[in-house]
Amino acid sequence: MITALRVFAAGVVGQAISVFARFMTAPRAIWQGIEPVPRQRVYFANHSSNGDFVLLWTVLPAPLRRQTRPVAALDYWLKSPLRAFIGRDVFNAVLIDRRPEARTTDPVAQMVEALDKGASLILFPEGQRNMSEEALLPFKSGLYHLAKTRPEVDLVPVWIANLNKVMPKGEIIPVPLICTLTFGAALHLSPDEAKDAFLTRASSALLALAPAPLGKA
């Protein structure tokens, strides 16, 4: 009974968050390199706002959305019961521990386990929110290890544009502006590709999707 209630509440809250995200940002998905079809995928995106995965999750068609789990930081999402409810129940996040010294489970193993159960993943390879002036921070190696362990899975770059203007650093109330999510062509690890070469290739594939600045197009 309690479980059923929790599942129901999670569904309602998920819908509410999604409607709110649409109201604020009218997000537009541009399927430039792939089609929105139910294939197993790891979506990897730039990370400038806490709303990033919500927006990505929102623009996926419902059947894909049900199978897609964001990979998120355990230390952030388990801080309060409300966050834990949203992280675990609403978004069914794969919660990984970013602190190598404290963790008991390997993040890559957790992601692989989720993939083996049929889920698709949303991953932010920068590892943290990008507060710098750079377009992208250097990628962490998780994406490479994932690509190496499960080479058949599509790695799809997704550029999320404008969300950092909706909610700039340090602001609490979001301002309504239109956001665009561009889905690029899927990447796979080449047979003898080295870690750094692969991460650079993935990073430039993502960066290539960023729209030109206004007035420069």
Place this chain on the structure above:
Amino acid sequence: MTSPHLLWLLSGVGAILLVASIAGEVLRKRLSADGHNSVIENLNARIAAWWVMVILLGIAFLAGKTGVVLLFALASFAALREFLTLTTHSRADHWSLLACFFIVLPLQYYFVLIDWYGMYAVFIPVHVFLLLPVLSALRGSTKDFLVRVSETQWALMICVYCVSHVPALLYLQIPGFEGRNVILIAYLIFVVQLSDVMQYVWGKLVGRTKIAPTLSPSKTWEGFIGGTLTATLVGTSLWWMTPFTILQAAGMCLILTLMGFFGGLVMSAIKRDRGVKDWGHLIPGHGGFIDRLDSVIFAAPIFFHVTRYYWSLT
């Protein structure tokens, strides 16, 4: 708030859309069976979106003054979201942007709703114009300051101030026209949009000479003259449902179609400068809210003031 004339007009529009839908289907069967002809596909998307817009407008008319004010407040919100996405602003403008959406916009429509003409006529051009830059100035960033505050003010004038003059038409007091003001809105939108549609049709059929090639490749003299004349002719023939005589209706339609055309031209110039084709993507086939509203935005305040000055008691 319904009147027999409104039902006539809505049924007329319904009939036009029905013919358009059938024609669109026939064209699709003949020329674009597998969906490869983008002009035909876009035409059908436009017609489908027209059905939705007309039905929404019809529902708002049934819901009365509050419904109409609410519908245009929502349209303003969507338009403002599109406009401010393309303007220059920095992190220092966050509060002023929030104020635009969550204070200025609701207040403007509230003033319209309570029929406080003295306030809604000056609120954005005077009070907001002076106070909003203060919010940005207080945050201390001076880079591009004038550009930032000017573009934000422009966004408010276009998307909130001008659009709010459409529901404001409901409050004019025209002797002998009591209870039928909704016709003014329906008439304004019908004539302006018919002019847009007919400019598109004439342009596609016989358009050769471009008016402003740097602004818009689709605006031609043939389309412009054909469209505005057709809409003026049809609008004039509907004079009997308005407070105007035949001659006055003709003049009014000419003003409406010209202002509508100017609106499209100016808004195209902004899009060109920002390097986008459409303002948004929420109305399939048409683009964004501003793409569909640009002509109404320019026509509404002029229509409101001319009607108010010559016909209204208030």
